Every structure is written in structure tokens, then in C-alpha cells.
Amino acid sequence: MxxxxxxxxxxxxxxxxxxxxxxxxxxxxxxxxxxxxxxxxxxxxxxxxxxxxxxxxxxxxxxxxxxxxxxxxxxxxxxxxxxxxxxxxxxxxxxxxxxxxxxxxxxxxxxxxxxxxxxxxxxxxxxxxxxxxxxxxxxxxxxxxxxxxxxxxxxxxxxxxxxxxxxxxxxxxxxxxxxxxxxxxxxxxxxVNFAVAMGTKQLFKTVLRERTAFLSCFMLLLVGASTITFTTWLNTYLAELSLPSALGGYTWGMIGLTGMIAGFFVGKLADKKGHGVALLSIFGVFALSLVAFSFHPAKFVMLAGFGYGMMYFPIWGIVAGWVNKQYSSKATMQINGIGMVTFGLGGTLGNLLAGMIHEATGSLQNVYWLISALGIALFILAMYIYQSERQTKTSMVGDISPTA
CATH class of the missing domain: 1.20.1250.20 (MFS general substrate transporter like domains)
Incomplete structure (x- = not known):
């Protein structure tokens, strides 16, 4: 600890x-x-x-x-x-x-x-x-x-x-x-000086071709597109709906408070039940909170803050831990570095799309429906990872089972 x-x-x-x-x-x-x-x-x-x-x-x-x-x-x-x-x-x-x-x-x-x-x-x-x-x-x-x-x-x-x-x-x-x-x-x-690392060419080849490395970076791309866009436009959207500015402050407070305690519980869940279960849980809460917020912003904005804090702060540790199950500590650091790049690119892309939608429609409502869709996509990706982990465990049990 x-x-x-x-x-x-x-x-x-x-x-x-x-x-x-x-x-x-x-x-x-x-x-x-x-x-x-x-x-x-x-x-x-x-x-x-x-x-x-x-x-x-x-x-x-x-x-x-x-x-x-x-x-x-x-x-x-x-x-x-x-x-x-x-x-x-x-x-x-x-x-x-x-x-x-x-x-x-x-x-x-x-x-x-x-x-x-x-x-x-x-x-x-x-x-x-x-x-x-x-x-x-x-x-x-x-x-x-x-x-x-x-x-x-x-x-x-x-x-x-x-x-x-x-x-x-x-x-x-x-x-x-x-x-x-x-x-x-x-x-x-x-x-302490030994670790299996990768050269630059091998690193990019690994991220593009190997499943765990690719999915970790793709996941962080979607996380960046959804979370950065959510926070960038939140106060503007609340003002567009003529809601009290204090509501945005309370939501930010909820994000920080949830994030402070989420790391321990979500990390514990990943270590005990598997990374797939942890990803399903946090992306499920995130997606549900976003959908509820998109339906009724005034009523569920605090819930959206809770879902955001529950997912955003622990996700970095969960993804890094998941990658480390297959790669060395140095390689995990390298892949995580590329993941941070895709996270930033996702945030940039999300904000560009949000700006285009706002310019075309004059409203941010469709922007938050887009963010909800990204949250659902993350949940579907977590389902795939969870099923893959289950299949891997089943095949391992089958390999060590005694044969007649």
C-alpha cells in the first residue's frame, strides 16, 4: 500500500x-x-x-x-x-x-x-x-x-x-x-536493470498486430474521445439548458470524490475477478450514466459525474495491469505511452466532431448522444475482452485436466 x-x-x-x-x-x-x-x-x-x-x-x-x-x-x-x-x-x-x-x-x-x-x-x-x-x-x-x-x-x-x-x-x-x-x-x-524492452519499429508493429496491445490503445482512444469531450463541453451544455452554474461545480466535485475512492475498489476487483470483469463494471456504469444524462441532463448530471469518476481515474491502472499480464514491465510502459498518445488523439477528434455538430445544429444535445454511443462501444469492447478471458481460462483448465 x-x-x-x-x-x-x-x-x-x-x-x-x-x-x-x-x-x-x-x-x-x-x-x-x-x-x-x-x-x-x-x-x-x-x-x-x-x-x-x-x-x-x-x-x-x-x-x-x-x-x-x-x-x-x-x-x-x-x-x-x-x-x-x-x-x-x-x-x-x-x-x-x-x-x-x-x-x-x-x-x-x-x-x-x-x-x-x-x-x-x-x-x-x-x-x-x-x-x-x-x-x-x-x-x-x-x-x-x-x-x-x-x-x-x-x-x-x-x-x-x-x-x-x-x-x-x-x-x-x-x-x-x-x-x-x-x-x-x-x-x-x-x-533491477533487466527488462525485456522493444525497439521503436517492434513497438509500433506490436501495437498494430498484437491483440492485447492494439485493444489497449484502441480502448484509450475511445476513452479520450468520450471523457475529454464530456468535460470540455459540460458547463457550456448546462448553460445552454439554462441550468444553474453551481450544478456544474457539484458535478466536478462528484467526479473528484468518486475518483478518489474508485481506484482501490476497481483495482481490487480486477485482481480478484479479472480485468475483464473490472472493465465491464466501470464501462457499464459509465455508459448507463451517460445515457441517463442524455435523456434528462438536469436530473442525472450528478450521476454522469459519478460514472465519469468511476471509470476515468482507475482505467489507466486497469489497462496497464491488463497489458502487463502479457508483456514485461518496460514493454508495458512503452505500450502505455502509445496508449496515452491515442487517448489524446481521441480527445482531439471528439472535440472536433463536437464543434462540427454544435456548429451545424446550434445545440450540444446530439454531442452527448454521441458520447453515450462511445460509452456503449466501450462496454461492448469490455464484453469481448471478458469473453476472451473466460475462453482462455477454460482452455487452460482443459489442457491440465486428466485424460481418460
Missing amino acids: RLAVTFGFNQAISHGFGMFLFAALVPMMQQTLDINSWYLALAGALTQIAYLCGAMLLGVIGHRLDSGRTLLVTGSLTSSLLFIMGWLDNPVIMICLLAIMAISAAMSWGSIVELVTRHGRADRTATNLSIASSGTAWGYSVNGLIILLIAPLLGWRSSWMAAAVLGMLVVFTTFTLLKSMRNQAQSQDID
Whole structure:
């Protein structure tokens, strides 16, 4: 549990602070800085591109890096940049630093995947990865506390510095954990430098031709198309329906709260009952909540937030754990890097389609029906994976059964 929680706090720093604290503090920063809508659009686009670059870099050269050192370097870099953000007045420089933190966040998660799958207990892989991936939701919650407690009293600059201090504490805690893990591995005569990795050509061939690798990336493509589009247009859709703006705030709160607790339970389910069962469960809840929301947005928007949090935060750990059942820790990290790229591409495609639909119809209702269809497609994909797992288990039982 120490391993999962420590890496979860790394996610809170790299993703919760490095990628989302800026958006949370923008209203307060705009009171003293000239940050207009053009800067916000640039920040969103550039950080997305930077994250994709970091994920691709991880897939291509990540197997040549020491994951422990990479995690410490990215954590120290993010914490330093968070501190610097509190002293800046130029929005362009801020956006550049956000892009660097986005690259760092992608590489941080890939390092966590490799470390958990190599050093963690095999029977707790999904649980550890799901708890770690849910650290982003913890970051959401800490951002809320920063906005409520620190920013009003000490100002937005102090909020960045407080995040930086928390970041350095996490880096120190991570250093002690990694040192303990390495000493334990050496005492057990485990070669911590050995791992079966893939070259760039082999990696892309694997993703395109091998079932598990391909389906994991395709799944994350659909997840990106549905979740990023959902959150991008949610408040706009609620405003279109003349619903109270507070309803959007409550929904975001539900997403964060659900995500904080979903990682443990969903990961436990995957380790005990199989990844197919876990995927069926979270995609089923996600699809049902989206359909209900599309039928009656005002009544079921909180349910949609619950379904989103239940699926989005644990999915990264579940997919990585599923891939690790077939591939080495380094190869899992590489495939997961390509999966992060497809996730971002899915979000970009989803937002483009949403914009086209909104432009053509003047309404976002059909956009959310499209997102519901994507949720149903994810559930169908989970059914296929579940059936495949059952067939594999049945064939294995048949192979070891005594013959007459």
C-alpha cells in the first residue's frame, strides 16, 4: 500500500498540480494579470500537444531510461516550475512552463507503470496501478483546498508556492521508497536493470498486430474521445439548458470524490475477478450514466459525474495491469505511452466532431448522444475482452485436466 499511495501522490503533483492547477487559479490570476481567452486557448492546445510528445517520447526511448531516476527528475522539475510560476507575470512564459510540466507528467506516469509492474506484488498489480492513477483525483481535491484556504488569504502566488512545497515533500518521500525498493531487490539477487524492452519499429508493429496491445490503445482512444469531450463541453451544455452554474461545480466535485475512492475498489476487483470483469463494471456504469444524462441532463448530471469518476481515474491502472499480464514491465510502459498518445488523439477528434455538430445544429444535445454511443462501444469492447478471458481460462483448465 505504501508503494501505491506514494506513487498516487506523484500523480497528484504531476497531473493534479502540473496540468490542472493553472485552470483552477485562472480567475484569481486574471485579477492582476492580462490573461485573456486567447491565452487560455493557447495553454489548452499547447499542453495537450506537449503531453502527447511526452507520451510518444516515453514509448520510443523510455525503455532506455531508469524509471526511478526519471520519476525523481520529473517530480523535482515539476516542483521547481510550480515555485517559479508564483513569481511570473508574463502569460507566455507561464504557458511555456505548463507545456514542460505536461511533458514531465506523461513521463512520470510511464515511470510509475514500469516501477509498479516490476517491483510490486503480482497479485496486487491492478490495485496498485489503479490507486496510483487515482492520484490525479487527489490532486483535484487538493486544488480545491488551495482555492478555498490559501488563495483567499495569501493570494494566488502563494498557492503555486504551496503546491511546490508539497511537491518537494513527495519527491523526498519517493526517494526513500525507491531506495528501499532497490535495496530489497538487491538483497533478493534481483537484477533491477533487466527488462525485456522493444525497439521503436517492434513497438509500433506490436501495437498494430498484437491483440492485447492494439485493444489497449484502441480502448484509450475511445476513452479520450468520450471523457475529454464530456468535460470540455459540460458547463457550456448546462448553460445552454439554462441550468444553474453551481450544478456544474457539484458535478466536478462528484467526479473528484468518486475518483478518489474508485481506484482501490476497481483495482481490487480486477485482481480478484479479472480485468475483464473490472472493465465491464466501470464501462457499464459509465455508459448507463451517460445515457441517463442524455435523456434528462438536469436530473442525472450528478450521476454522469459519478460514472465519469468511476471509470476515468482507475482505467489507466486497469489497462496497464491488463497489458502487463502479457508483456514485461518496460514493454508495458512503452505500450502505455502509445496508449496515452491515442487517448489524446481521441480527445482531439471528439472535440472536433463536437464543434462540427454544435456548429451545424446550434445545440450540444446530439454531442452527448454521441458520447453515450462511445460509452456503449466501450462496454461492448469490455464484453469481448471478458469473453476472451473466460475462453482462455477454460482452455487452460482443459489442457491440465486428466485424460481418460
